[in-house]
Amino acid sequence: MNHRISAQVFDRMVDHLNNGTTDQADSVLHVPVSNFALPEHLARELEVFRRQWLVGAMASELPEPGSFVTRDILGSAVLFVRQKSGKVATYLNMCRHRGGKVELEDRGKKPFFVCAYHGWSYDGDGALRGVPFEEQLGPVDRGCNNLHAVNCEERHGIVWINFAADAPGTLTEFLGAADAVLADYGLENSVIHMDKKIHSNINWKLVMDGAIDVLHPQFLHPTGVGKLIQTNASVWQDLGRHGRSFSVYKKLAEKIKAGTVEPEDRRYVTGNMVLFPNVNLIPTPDHFEFWNVWPDLKDPGKCFIHIRFVVDAAKLDERIAGRINRSWEILEQAALEEDFPMEETIQANALARPVGDFLYGRSEAPCQHLHRQLARELAAAPS
Ligand code: FES
Ligand SMILES: [Fe+2]
Secondary structure: OOOOOOHHHHHHHHHHHHHOOOOOOOOOEEEEHHHHOOHHHHHHHHHHHOOOOEEEEEHHHOOOOOEEEEEEEOOEEEEEEEOOOOOEEEEEOOOOOOOOOOOOOOEEEOOEEEOOOOOOEEEOOOOEEEOOOHHHHOOOOHHHOOOOEEEEEEEOOEEEEEOOOOOOOOHHHHHOOHHHHHHHHOHHHEEEEEEEEEEEOOOHHHHHHHHHOOOOHHHHOOOOHHHHEOOOOOEEEEEOOEEEEEEEEHHHHHHHHHOOOOHHHHHHEEEEEEEOOOEEEEEOOOOEEEEEEEEOOOOOOOEEEEEEEEEEOOOOOHHHHHHHHHHHHHHHHHHHHHHHHHHHHHHHHHHHOOOOEEEEOOOOHHHHHHHHHHHHHHHHOOO
């Protein structure tokens, strides 16, 4: 089963294969090379990130009341906690005494959190609970010394967070048309089967570009993905801030040639959900590839790529696990041995000569989208 490929998308893809066409943007896009190389530009992008709803954690990482996860996100230490009520709350992992992390473990289950420095403790709902030697130290105002809360919402199996200090738009507004697509994916029931963290010498946007670039498979991956996926045949579905980029297995072109196309052949079309600013979510028959690409805080030439393979808990058995592991090997070979090394050459060139533009052609509508949306967000940013 492939995930929710509509008849329109399928027909459009069949047309492209018949006619040697692909979806096109209205115009070409020129993106300054300096956008990949200058720390000042990165600093402005990070401000944009802090106003978006971002993927903080998977809901399955917090299975029961008291479950917690700590994580550094965009330079902030964050603590996710499943409340007694079942809801997830998110706090800065920062003691109100003098700023220590109140939780040092990556994950676990606790009824309350005790700062290891001077023993201040906090309930799971962030309320300051105990202050050792308070009589001599104090007074400490209980109402004003709870953990700092971070905007957070659990939806579609994901814990979303937003660092905006003033009221951000709602998650519903942020997701827009992507909300219904995510609901359809049913990620609520999924668990993390594989969790890979890669630090690379590449600007985050180049990694995002590479993951949806349908113009390169036959050239960069001639013996691997390029043999399977049709190069330069893509359908782009604009979902406002977000979008879906569809590509197609060559197998469908063969079936068209043989005149044996049938409705089940939708399985040869794959849709890659791109959530602004830094998520690629790729449904496969067995699992979802979930890419989160985080900019480095200082260096535009570095990023942190977090790839999770998530799978429906009820479906996960030995056979499926074997197929998912094989799928990781294919991804690893293409990404680590071919995509990332090429992107590193782009990055090195951009840093050495941050002048002029890179071209995103009309046939590269999915890649254009990130840069167009980012430009809109940067223009709207308070200066
Ligand atoms: S910094 Fe946490 S108790 Fe002092
Ligand atoms: Fe690639």
